[in-house]
Amino acid sequence: MSRLFSVFVAFVASFLLIGSAQAEVKVLTSIKPLQLIAAAVQDGVAIPEVLLPPGASPHNYALRPSDVRKVQSVDLLYWIGPDMEGFLPRVLNGRTLPSVAVQDLPGMHLRRFAEDSHSHAEEADEHDHDHRPGTLDAHLWLSPVNARVIADKMAADLSAVDPANAERYQSNAKAFDERLDALDQRLKKRLASVEGKPYFVFHEAFDYFEEAYGLKHAGVFSVAAEVQPGAQHVAAMRKRLQEVGKTCVFSEPPLRPRLAETLVAGLPVKLAELDALGGYTPATAQGYEQVLEKLGNDLAGCLESL
Numbered sequence: 001m002s003r004l005f006s007v008f009v010a011f012v013a014s015f016l017l018i019g020s021a022q023a024e025v026k027v028l029t030s031i032k033p034l035q036l037i038a039a040a041v042q043d044g045v046a047i048p049e050v051l052l053p054p055g056a057s058p059h060n061y062a063l064r065p066s067d068v069r070k071v072q073s074v075d076l077l078y079w080i081g082p083d084m085e086g087f088l089p090r091v092l093n094g095r096t097l098p099s100v101a102v103q104d105l106p107g108m109h110l111r112r113f114a115e116d117s118h119s120h121a122e123e124a125d126e127h128d129h130d131h132r133p134g135t136l137d138a139h140l141w142l143s144p145v146n147a148r149v150i151a152d153k154m155a156a157d158l159s160a161v162d163p164a165n166a167e168r169y170q171s172n173a174k175a176f177d178e179r180l181d182a183l184d185q186r187l188k189k190r191l192a193s194v195e196g197k198p199y200f201v202f203h204e205a206f207d208y209f210e211e212a213y214g215l216k217h218a219g220v221f222s223v224a225a226e227v228q229p230g231a232q233h234v235a236a237m238r239k240r241l242q243e244v245g246k247t248c249v250f251s252e253p254p255l256r257p258r259l260a261e262t263l264v265a266g267l268p269v270k271l272a273e274l275d276a277l278g279g280y281t282p283a284t285a286q287g288y289e290q291v292l293e294k295l296g297n298d299l300a301g302c303l304e305s306l
C-alpha cells in the first residue's frame with residue numbers, strides 16, 4: 001500500500017514538474033536567425049521556438065493552423081517586419097500579447113537597396129518581398145550590430161516577463177555581445193584575403209554582411225528558381241561573367257536556380273552556396289555566430305579556390 005502511495009506521489013510530482021516547465025516564458029520567432037539570437041539570450045533557461053521550418057522562405061511562407069495557434073499563444077513574438085514576412089501581419093491582428101517587429105527597434109542600422117543595384121526590377125523573382133531600388137533591405141539580421149540591438153531588446157523583454165531570471169538574461173546578452181566582438185575580429189581577418197575579388201549572387205540578401213566586412217558583390221542575377229529566363233537575359237549575364245573572368249556565383253540553399261549550370265558552362269566560374277538563414281542550425285547559444293562564420297568561410301573559401 002505504501003509502495004502504491006509512493007508511486008502515486010511520484011506521479012503527482014511529475015505533473016507538478018511538467019506544470020512548472022510549462023510556466024516558463026514562451027518565445028517564438030519568425031525566422032531562424034532571430035531564434036538563434038533568442039537562444040543566446042535564453043541560454044540555460046529555455047529554448048525559443050521558430051515558425052519557419054528549415055528550407056522555407058520567409059518571403060512566401062503559408063502559415064499552417066498550428067502556426068496560427070502558436071502565434072496567438074506565445075508570450076513574446078519577434079519578427080523582422082512587414083517587408084520580410086508578408087504572411088504575418090494578418091495573423092498578428094488576432095494576437096493580444098506583445099510582438100516586436102525588430103526593424104522598428106531604436107538603434108537598428110537599416111539599409112535601402114541602392115539605386116544602381118543590378119537588375120532587380122527586370123525579372124520577377126520568387127520572393128514576394130521587395131528588392132526595388134530605394135526600398136528597405138529587410139535582410140537586416142546579417143549585421144552583427146543589429147544582432148546586438150535585437151539581443152538587448154529580447155533580454156529587456158524577458159527580464160520584464162520573467163524577473164526571476166533577469167540576471168541570467170542580462171549576462172547572456174553581455175556574453176553574446178563579447179562573442180560577437182571576437183567573431184568580428186575573426187571574420188575581418190578571414191575576409192581581408194578576398195577583398196576586391198568579384199563574385200555574384202542570385203539573391204541580394206547579403207548587403208548588411210558585405211557592408212560590415214568590406215565586401216561588395218559584382219552583380220545580382222535575379223532569376224526565379226522555377227522559371228527559365230529569356231535567352232537575352234541569360235546572354236547578358238554570361239557576358240558579365242566573361243568580362244570578370246575567374247569568379248564565384250552564389251545561390252542560396254535549398255534551391256539552386258535551374259539555369260545556374262547553363263549560365264557558367266565553359267567559363268572559369270564556380271557555383272557555390274551562401275546560406276543567409278542558416279535554417280538547419282541547432283538553436284544553441286552559439287548558433288547565430290555559426291551562421292555568420294559559415295557565411296564568411298563559404299564566401300572566402302570559394303574565392304580563394306579560384
Ligand SMILES: [Zn+2]
Nearest residue numbers: 127203204205
Ligand atoms: Zn530577398
